[in-house]
Amino acid sequence: MGNNKLFIHKSVVYSVITLLFTPILTTFIYSLSSSWGATILPDGFSLKWYSALLTDPRFIDAFGRSLFICISALLLATVLVLPMIFVVFYYYPKLDKIMNLLILLPFAVPPVVSSVGLLQLYAESKFQLIGTPWILIATYFTIALPFMYRAIANSFTTINLKDLIDAAHLLGASTTKAFLLVILPNLKKGLLASLFLSFSFLLGEFVFANILVGTRYETLQIYLYNMRQTSGHFTSALVMTYFAFIFFCTWLASRLTRGNTQ
Amino acid sequence: MSYVTINKLSKCFGEVTVFEDIEFTIEEGEFVTLLGPSGCGKSTLLRTLAGLDKANKGEIWVDGVDITHTQAQHREIGMVFQSYALFPNMTVEDNIAFGLKMKGISKKDAKEDLQKMLALVELGGKEKCHPHELSGGQRQRVALARALIVKPRILLLDEPLSALDAKIRKNLRQQILDIQKELNLTTIFVTHDQEEAMLMSDRIFLMNQGEIVQQGNPEDIYTKPVNEFVASFMGNYNLISAETAKHWFNINSNNKVAIRPESIYIKDAGRQYADHISSPKLAKIISHQLLGNVIRYNLKVENEELTVDLLNRSSERLMPKGSSIELLFNLNEIQPVGV
Structure with missing residues (x-):
């Protein structure tokens, strides 16, 4: 009976995995096939789509732009959010509730609505912001905020912040030193996890990038969108490359976070 | 002048007064305890001494210097927390050496101190462990070593044993006392456990x-409670009304009268009692509790209920519920208390 139950569990799990993997797998096969028209099986396999993609300077540039925007937004988020959460938790713990509401706002408004709102707001500003990567960095910062705040706030609740800082103070450390030497190392795990999560989310973001900046600063997703009219094999190769990169990042994230707990 | 002098120290959080006009002095090398029920302000008082909370009024003097407005990191006061408060990202060694590092002493120069400290708290061989790999008792010893290595002028212990189980608590208690005596360390200990x-x-x-x-040595506090609160907090004192006391013992008092459970005897037939053990009363046993080496009887005598502690000598001598017995009182140990 126990075996029977195990069998049911296993079959459910494997069906779900198969279901989720089928599109990825077929995309992968499609990207590898030289052409696949009216036949059940592809005519032949080749890496030509990948080589075409990876030698396309437009792709390399778009990829670089996406990396630049995501990393800048996450850097900005880290520099602003870390001290902010520390202040919230150490000096004004009551603010945590309000923060929890505030950080949900970027999610409460659909991206289409907020991007149109941002367009209207900044269309007539003295500085040309619309169409530049800067507005995208700032917008991505707000999107990353909920991920970062929640993950880091969780790390804060798992340590005994007040007692740790008190102990460090009594041993002669200033508040800044206590934060850098005692608190920050314990947040590394939450911080890294949230950074990788936000990174993979932001790398795939399309709506804000398309409406606020569009083709004037072609990011990875815009490039993919603009390539939709070209060969399906080519776009499949593009999607697979993107997937592979995200997989790599996730693997790296789990490696790094595991390395910390040992 | 005393080593530590507290002068009219007051602390409030907004409208709520935590403590007011606290005054006491402590001699060098003394081990004093702030004892009281939770919420009595003892922990806040300790934190104020450490500089973690600011006093609203009053002065704190240590070794002839007013430290009332000195920041915590410059007070040279060590503290051990109930929650251990070890730095989870650091090894035992780094935790203990943290205070020295803040003073600009490198781990290499501190090696000897570190080994001495590890030996003192019996944690040799654990220096590369992380706090989460240690047991509660070991963690608290790391915390103790971390506080001691910088040679604090006063050691504050904020319920350091409360999170530990009974056996470890007993061992660590003794270890803390031994270390305190060895280093002749002025120590302030906070607890809600009167036995401790x-x-x-x-x-x-x-x-x-x-x-x-009330302040004084343990014997005085236990045997001479100044009021009802002390009497009920320090032991399981029987408090009888003034009328009953007059009627039973011919004691004139305006307040209640305290009798300790161990100064009442259940009369054994044929045994000789000293002269001051008298005033026989008939009583009925309502219930009893086995506390290990002591049996606690709850008795009814006329209109009063009394608790009596007897040594648990053998199970044959255990008296069942409802038995009628005769009580004797140690008249030297019956005393009126203040309100």
Whole structure:
């Protein structure tokens, strides 16, 4: 009976995995096939789509732009959010509730609505912001905020912040030193996890990038969108490359976070 | 002048007064305990001494220097927390050496101190462990070593044993006492456990609702409670009304009268009692509790209920519920208390 139950569990799990993997797998096969028209099986396999993609300077540039925007937004988020959460938790713990509401706002408004709102707001500003990567960095910062705040706030609740800082103070450390030497190392795990999560989310973001900046600063997703009219094999190769990169990042994230707990 | 002098120290959070006009002095090398029920202000008083909370009024003097407005990191006061408060990202060694590092002493120069400290708290061989790999007792010893290595002028212990189980608590209690005596360290210990306080302290400050209600050595606090609160907190004192006391013992008092459970005897037939053990009364056993080496009987005598502690000598001598017995009182140990 126990075996029977195990069998049911296993079959459910494997069906779900198969279901989720089928599109990825077929995309992968499609990207590898030289052409696949009216036949059940592809005519032949080749890496030509990948080589075409990876030698396309437009792709390399778009990829670089996406990396630049995501990393800048996450850097900005880290520099602003870390001290902010520390202040919230150490000096004004009551603010945590309000923060929890505030950080949900970027999610409460659909991206289409907020991007149109941002367009209207900044269309007539003295500085040309619309169409530049800067507005995208700032917008991505707000999107990353909920991920970062929640993950880091969780790390804060798992340590005994007040007692740790008190102990460090009594041993002669200033508040800044206590934060850098005692608190920050314990947040590394939450911080890294949230950074990788936000990174993979932001790398795939399309709506804000398309409406606020569009083709004037072609990011990875815009490039993919603009390539939709070209060969399906080519776009499949593009999607697979993107997937592979995200997989790599996730693997790296789990490696790094595991390395910390040992 | 005393080593530590507290002068009219007051602390409030907004409208709420935590303690007011606290005054006491501590001699160098003394082990004193702030004892009281939770919420009596003892922990806040300790934090104020450490500089973690700011006093609203009053002065703190240590070794002839006013430190009332000195920041915590410059007070040279060590503290051990109930929650251990070890730095989870650091090894035992780095935790202990943290205070020295803040003083600009490198781990290499501190090696000898570190080994000495590890030996003192019996944690040799654990220096590369992380706090989460240690047991509760070991963690608290790391915390102790971390506080001691910088040679603090005063050691503050904020319920350091409360999170530990009974056996480890007993061992660590003794270890703390040994270290304290060895280093002749002025120590202030906070606890809500009267037994712990009596076992460890040179002097006890018993606190209630932000005031020190009685101070003195453990014997005096236990045997001469100044009021009902102390009597009920320090032991399982029987408190009988003034009328009953007049009627039973011919004691004139305006307040209640305290009798300790161990100064009442259940009369054994044929045994000789000293002259001051008398005033026989008939009683009925309502219930009993086995506390290990002591059996506690709850008795009814006329209109009063009394608790009596007897040594648990053998199970044959256990008296069942409902038995009628005769009581004798040690008249030297019956005393009126203040309100």
